Amino acid sequence: MLQNIYQLSLTFEQILTLVKQLSDSEKFLLSKELEKETLNKKLTQLLEIFQTDELSFEEITEEVEIARYQIYARKQINQDNY
Numbered sequence: 001m002l003q004n005i006y007q008l009s010l011t012f013e014q015i016l017t018l019v020k021q022l023s024d025s026e027k028f029l030l031s032k033e034l035e036k037e038t039l040n041k042k043l044t045q046l047l048e049i050f051q052t053d054e055l056s057f058e059e060i061t062e063e064v065e066i067a068r069y070q071i072y073a074r075k076q077i078n079q080d081n082y
Helices: 010-019 024-050 057-080
Strands: none
Touching: none
């Protein structure tokens, strides 16, 4: 199936006018798509900001094990209190 791609230059006001003509369900779908795009951009930006080569796999594993131990200890304390 051959798809044609068309581009159209619209102002924000023209787009807004078109959006206002959509049904409520179409507006909802458009909203979800815009939300996904925004979240993806924010996540990409966060990953770029926090990207580092300073942590080794061993350091990450050690921190995970510490967190697991703390969670386990809290569960044990909670069970002992009942």
